[in-house]
Amino acid sequence: MKQAAETTPTNRDQTTAGMPMRALRFDGTALQLVTGHPRPQTQRGEALIRPRRAAVSGIDVELCRGLLGFHGTLGHEFVGVVEAVDGDDRTGLVGKRVVGSVAAVCGRCDMCLAGLSNHCRHGTVLGIQGRDGCLADWLVLPAGNLEVVPDTVDDDHAVFVQMVASAIQAARQLAIEGKPYITVLGDGPLGLVMVQVMARLNASVRLIGRYSEKLGMCEKWGIKHRHVDDVGRRADQDIVVDCTGSGTGLEIAMQLVRPRGTIIVKTMYARHPERSAHVDYCPIVMKEITLLGSRSGPIREALSTIADGSIDVVSLIGKRMTLNDGPAILQTAARPGMLKVLVDI
Ligand SMILES: [Zn+2]
Structure with missing residues (x-):
């Protein structure tokens, strides 16, 4: 058993590690709802998150048309609940409802050290570049990327944070x-x-x-x-x-x-x-x-902008679907004039 005590995730994580899950995946040519995909593994400092609601964007549609040569699980807009944190959960995130910055960065390269971590040389981006996305039963992001959603902001609002x-x-x-x-x-x-x-x-x-x-x-x-x-x-x-x-x-x-x-x-x-x-x-x-x-922006400020009610986001909901709708989710989002497609996971 190669299990260092300091990197041992919480018990809940251990019981679900390697469990098959559903994931909406693009393999470079076809989009498919895979039901036996292995659950993503956390590394130290990362959180395992159960998405509750996700949203589909125009970028997701374009990724399935070949943008960025994407392969993997789609989805970068979500609100979910933290199930485990690998290592110390110093900020008490387990059990909290969260949204997250999509860019996972190294913190050591010239861009990160210059305060431009969005342009990290070794970074990954949830559901866009090098990291599986949120249209699945679980997703993984660095714990430091997460923001706890206040109780006053429901899932339909929080999912617009990106x-x-x-x-x-x-x-x-x-x-x-x-x-x-x-x-x-x-x-x-x-x-x-x-x-x-x-x-x-x-x-x-x-x-x-x-x-x-x-x-x-x-x-x-x-x-x-x-x-x-x-x-x-x-x-x-x-x-x-x-x-x-x-x-x-x-x-x-x-x-x-x-x-x-x-x-x-x-x-x-x-x-x-x-x-x-x-x-x-x-x-x-x-x-x-x-x-x-211009790319992604500050999650914390976006959350407070949504929380203060000065922006109408719920009028932008065009259709509600579930993860089991599979590839039809992207087909619906690609319809001309379609507003936001929300997905219950
Ligand atoms: Zn970096």
Whole structure:
């Protein structure tokens, strides 16, 4: 028996170690609900978590189309309960309902030491890069990534924490206060969260979308909005945030942004000869446009933004499914105009 006392997980972990579990997995070509997948093993400092509810994003859909060459268990948006912590559970996480930052980092490389651990050279990302995701009976993340969800925030709200964090990140990367013209492009769930987060900082922020139902939500929230076909491409926007999730987003953004303006890029999609439009990069040079990539953001701040009720997330729930629905979960999430798909695990 090679079992060092100091790395012994809690008893509960030992009883479930190696147990088969359900996991929604993509093998590079096909998506399948595997029922006999081995439970993930924790390493020292990591927590074993039972997801209760998960959400599906456009990134998950694109991963199944070949984005990042992903293989493994999908899912990075979850709320769950900590079942065990490998090593000392100093912060008393076992039994707590949590959300988590998706990037697991080394803490030692040049990026981590420079305070840029999101860009860790040796990191993994839950359900996106090198780490199995949350569309399964168990998931593993470093205990330090977790935030306890207050009792006042239910699962339907908490599961949106990644999206809100992603929007906060974009809002932080540039000073958006005082800028007169800011456009959020795309009325998918991320665009609808983004415009709410940014409108708190700058009331002139507007959303450009395609679906009347979603533009109606902006109306309800008191946020400016326009249909994409009704907008002049006048190159007068200081900042355009591309949340379209499609190859055409950047092209429209380049027509909207002013010379020397900035496009914040939130879109990632799998390259495909039939889907990837040829993008004309000339405007970047001619108008001296700044392109600013933006990824995940601060979980703790996102949780408190959700807790204070200043952002409407439950209106963004499009469909409820269960893990047993298997590949249909991703097919549903991929439907044009679909809002957020939530998954009961
Ligand atoms: Zn690192």
